[in-house]
Amino acid sequence: MSTRIAVFTAGGDAPGLNAVIRAVTRTAILKHGWEVYGIRDGLDGVLLDRPNGVEQLTLERVTDILPYGGTILGTVNKMDPRLYVREGGRVIVQEWAKKRLLEWVEQNSIRGIVAIGGDGTMNISYQLFEAGVPIVGVPKTIDNDLLGTDQTFGFDSAIDVATDALDRLRTTAKSLKRVMILEVMGRNAGWIALHAGIAGGAHVILIPEIPFRLEAVCQALHHRWKRGSQYALVVVAEAAHPVGGEPIYHEIGGTRRLGGVGEWLARRIHAECGYEARALVLGHLQRGGSPSAFDRILATQYGVAAVGCVAEGTFGVIVGLRGDRIQTVPMADVVGRQKLVAPDHPLVKTGRDLGISFGDEPV
Numbered sequence: 001m002s003t004r005i006a007v008f009t010a011g012g013d014a015p016g017l018n019a020v021i022r023a024v025t026r027t028a029i030l031k032h033g034w035e036v037y038g039i040r041d042g043l044d045g046v047l048l049d050r051p052n053g054v055e056q057l058t059l060e061r062v063t064d065i066l067p068y069g070g071t072i073l074g075t076v077n078k079m080d081p082r083l084y085v086r087e088g089g090r091v092i093v094q095e096w097a098k099k100r101l102l103e104w105v106e107q108n109s110i111r112g113i114v115a116i117g118g119d120g121t122m123n124i125s126y127q128l129f130e131a132g133v134p135i136v137g138v139p140k141t142i143d144n145d146l147l148g149t150d151q152t153f154g155f156d157s158a159i160d161v162a163t164d165a166l167d168r169l170r171t172t173a174k175s176l177k178r179v180m181i182l183e184v185m186g187r188n189a190g191w192i193a194l195h196a197g198i199a200g201g202a203h204v205i206l207i208p209e210i211p212f213r214l215e216a217v218c219q220a221l222h223h224r225w226k227r228g229s230q231y232a233l234v235v236v237a238e239a240a241h242p243v244g245g246e247p248i249y250h251e252i253g254g255t256r257r258l259g260g261v262g263e264w265l266a267r268r269i270h271a272e273c274g275y276e277a278r279a280l281v282l283g284h285l286q287r288g289g290s291p292s293a294f295d296r297i298l299a300t301q302y303g304v305a306a307v308g309c310v311a312e313g314t315f316g317v318i319v320g321l322r323g324d325r326i327q328t329v330p331m332a333d334v335v336g337r338q339k340l341v342a343p344d345h346p347l348v349k350t351g352r353d354l355g356i357s358f359g360d361e362p363v
């Protein structure tokens with residue numbers, strides 16, 4: 001039986017990627033006595049035949065990387081047209097690329113590949129699995145929008161950053177009697193806004209799953225001012241939008257990216273509610289830096305579990321958290337679907353009970 005395993009990171013970075021790489025490497029070497037190979041920049045290192053596109057990962061190479069953000073293997077979140085094509089919104093791996101990876105796996109006697117990434121990576125990994133590549137997925141994203149796990153790693157660290165930002169915005173908001181708006185990431189999901197909003201004591205939380213009405217936001221602010229608290233904290237998810245409206249995008253280098261709703265909201269609150277407002281886009285601060293203790297533990301558990309899957313020959317699955325257990329879920333059950341915040345999610349209810357406005361109904 002082969003004693004070689006490979007690992008790669010793909011998609012946007014998230015705190016904890018290095019913790020998974022370390023856990024995979026240590027478990028493979030120390031528990032099983034295998035060799036570990038890191039593919040650089042997603043699968044580009046192999047598929048584009050890059051010089052030094054694959055490196056052997058040793059215990060020395062992964063020493064000390066646990067607390068560091070980013071990924072020592074590099075990552076890509078732009079689909080290279082040589083490798084992938086878009087068909088009806090879905091990314092399809094080119095046939096030659098599947099064959100090339102399979103050939104590499106066979107030539108190098110790789111017994112399994114650990115793919116660390118978000119929904120895009122899981123979609124690609126599932127296609128590779130169907131083509132015969134022995135692959136196991138590890139769910140990463142600050143957005144927490146992957147099915148098959150209670151939580152993705154990276155999410156907890158992002159909430160910490162957003163909560164800290166709210167704590168800092170509170171003192172400036174209070175001093176100047178302003179509405180401070182924090183725009184957070186999350187793509188089409190409001191998980192970061194919801195959790196950080198509760199943790200940071202926000203007064204208004206706007207998420208894409210609950211379209212808002214400006215009148216309801218103004219009413220919540222008036223209510224607060226009348227009660228004597230003349231400042232407010234608003235957390236808005238980047239894809240949040242008014243009832244009947246659309247999320248706001250901007251274009252960077254030919255690609256459409258979510259962003260701008262915070263600034264839009266600041267202007268509208270100023271014009272229509274009559275309060276001075278300022279917006280802060282938290283942006284990539286949510287993705288950079290050291291993982292939280294929770295994310296380090298989760299990422300480590302995922303890495304160890306993924307190697308366990310390779311050892312027992314379980315492929316085409318992702319490892320995930322269910323309660324306090326790590327379980328596996330078939331990739332087929334999770335790809336192409338997103339985990340969104342249900343409007344009646346218990347944390348939304350908690351927020352409403354606390355008097356937080358979600359911008360949809362009077363508080």
Ligand code: F6P
Binds near residue numbers: 012
């Ligand atoms: O999926 C992670 C994420 O940070 C989203 O929250 C955000 O919309 C997007 O990636 C930003 O992507 P980029 O780094 O390519 O601008």
